[in-house]
Amino acid sequence: MLGKDYEQQDCSLARALEVIGERWTLLIVRDAFHGVRRFNDFQAHLDIPKAVLSDRLSGLVENGVLQRTPDPGHAGRHLYELTPAGRDLWPALHALLIWGGRHVAPNSRVFKHATCGSLLDEAGHCARCGVTPGPQDIVSEVRRSRTRGRAAPREDAVAVALREPHRLLEPLGG
Amino acid sequence: MLGKDYEQQDCSLARALEVIGERWTLLIVRDAFHGVRRFNDFQAHLDIPKAVLSDRLSGLVENGVLQRTPDPGHAGRHLYELTPAGRDLWPALHALLIWGGRHVAPNSRVFKHATCGSLLDEAGHCARCGVTPGPQDIVSEVRRSRTRGRAAPREDAVAVALREPHRLLEPLGG
DNA sequence: GTGTCGGGTTCAATGAACGAACCATGCGAG
DNA sequence: CTCGCATGGTTCGTTCATTGAACCCGACAC
Known part of the structure; x- marks a missing residue:
């Protein structure tokens, strides 16, 4: 989210916002708390462009908020679930x-x-x-x-x- | 922040994010808690473009998070302070x-x-x-x-x- | 094979954010 | 009075992010 020059701000709020402060991100996390786990469910519920959803989910996985696991029923599909940090x-x-x-x-x-x-x-x-x-x-x-x-x-x-x-x-x- | 189609989401988290979910906004609020009240102080501390800061401060005032009062010492200048909602x-x-x-x-x-x-x-x-x-x-x-x-x-x-x-x-x- | 569904990626157009430049007001010094 | 400077903005061209539609691929289902 924030430009790189914000790294000089020794402030953990800025750090937190870099992870969950982008548009849509907190709404995705909210849905995850409500048990939403599949890409399409997030997409249908949030009316979010797929490209953005894909980007946000990857970001959340990278930052340890969500973990991506293979969907046992459907090869090639994923489930997104909250980590302890999430x-x-x-x-x-x-x-x-x-x-x-x-x-x-x-x-x-x-x-x-x-x-x-x-x-x-x-x-x-x-x-x-x-x-x-x-x-x-x-x-x-x-x-x-x-x-x-x-x-x-x-x-x-x-x-x-x-x-x-x-x-x-x-x-x-x- | 969120597009207008999100108004169908009957969710107060979405409403909250419309107010304080934009880039920079929460950092401005944080500085306000630390006693920052003047435009230039926000700007110097956050390294934020003036146009964006101006926009965010106006938005926060409109949404009742901050109130803008004339600076008693300097005519034509303002002080931004947290309201009870803020x-x-x-x-x-x-x-x-x-x-x-x-x-x-x-x-x-x-x-x-x-x-x-x-x-x-x-x-x-x-x-x-x-x-x-x-x-x-x-x-x-x-x-x-x-x-x-x-x-x-x-x-x-x-x-x-x-x-x-x-x-x-x-x-x-x- | 064809069709379809889930889960994506790619792409052009739009809309924000950036940063530099500019402007207006109010001082204080000369 | 005039000059210079600081504060608190606004304007504007460039750059970056978001959007929505279109396309792609792998799994089944028929």
Whole structure:
């Protein structure tokens, strides 16, 4: 992302942004948390040009956020999954999501603690259990609510699958 | 940032990224947390083209992250300061900083609780006081450490001022 | 063989970002 | 008053990134 002259900035935020600060990148990571693993699913859900998606996925793999593995069912195809470093992005992603929901437009999904079912607060904390669960213990579901308004909902496979509650990191659809 | 067709994505992360996801934007916000308020200080510290900086500052003001006020000392000049919504970005910014420090390159600064002086952990929590202080109660200082290596340090006014410990949000240099 | 689907790459056109040059205002010195 | 300089921008031509359509290839399916 940032020009090479930024390497003089001794700042790990700049480093982080070089990895996940490009257009689309964080949305790809978000989908990965929701269990999207295949090229076409990312593409259909994000409406992103294939060339850009290909470029971003390669970048994320290079930087250790995703790992590319052969798809066992289909030779020549790949699965993209979060590495531990990628899963470590959850707090940052969650904080941005909350901020967007609070200051830009209300969030359409809510997060619940998988083991007790109660809603997490804005810090991602489960009041009942007194813990801050990691993504593997969080269920994301659509906030059933007032006039979800806003144009026709998307109809791609990923969007449809995500209308059901879904535990983060668990592979989506087969 | 994202094309208009993304408005169909009912996702507050996308909304957030439209506001703070462009190139440079988060670095500007970071500097704002460190007390930078003047156009030239941003420009000197970030090595960003003036046209882009002007554009980003206007965008942040429009989106309610910064507010532009006349500089009391100098007519015709402005000060850019974080609004409450902007200050609310702290958890997200901090999480990204920590992630970058852990997975990309070690962080060159540390954060301490202003009221007790002890180091904050990676969640931004003060173990001694049992609180997670907001930015106004955090002091940022250079990690005094092994071979800070990496090229010559920057010499612009902001970089020099930030070599001293500095409480977040407090205006820098006069 | 032909067809089709997933997973890409290539390419021309568009749109951002860059950096240098320019402009306007407000000083302070002479 | 005039000159020079600093701040805070805007304008503009060049360069780089993004876009979307078209094309390619390898696996099956028939």
